[in-house]
Amino acid sequence: MxxxxxxxxxxxxxxxxxxxxxxxxxxxxxxxxxxxxVLDPTVVYIGNDTSTLLMEKESQVARYRLTFDHLRAKALDPDQSGEFLARVADSYPG
Structure with missing residues (x-):
């Protein structure tokens, strides 16, 4: 990573x-x-051990895009994320 x-x-x-x-x-x-x-509309895929759900309605896709935007805003930026991973890797012996 x-x-x-x-x-x-x-x-x-x-x-x-x-x-x-x-x-x-x-x-x-x-x-x-x-x-x-037009040929292949955006799809939201949700899968787990027992089921799969595909959502294509614009309102559903918009909701998940908004959720994704919120996650990205709360996450470390890409540079900070790389630094975070390096610190975690350095903290493990071996």
Whole structure:
């Protein structure tokens, strides 16, 4: 992950536990955007051990985009995230 931080095509942000309560505490989700939104509209994917949910309605997608924006705003910026990962790695022996 530390190496990925140096890749300009990857944006990695860490949301530390000490950031407190946050949006999306209900679980993970993935927003899938495609090159041609007319042929392939944006989809929100939620999956767990027992089910999968795909949401395509604009209102649903907008809600998850807003949630994602809130998560990014509360997370460490990309530089801070790389530094955080390096500190965590350095704290482990071996």
């Amino acid at each position: 530390i190496e990925a931080c140096a890749n300009p095509s990857i944006v990695l942000q860490i949301l530390p536990f000490d950031a407190g309560a946050r949006a999306a505490m209900g679980g993970a989700f993935t927003i899938l955007d495609y090159d041609d939104p």
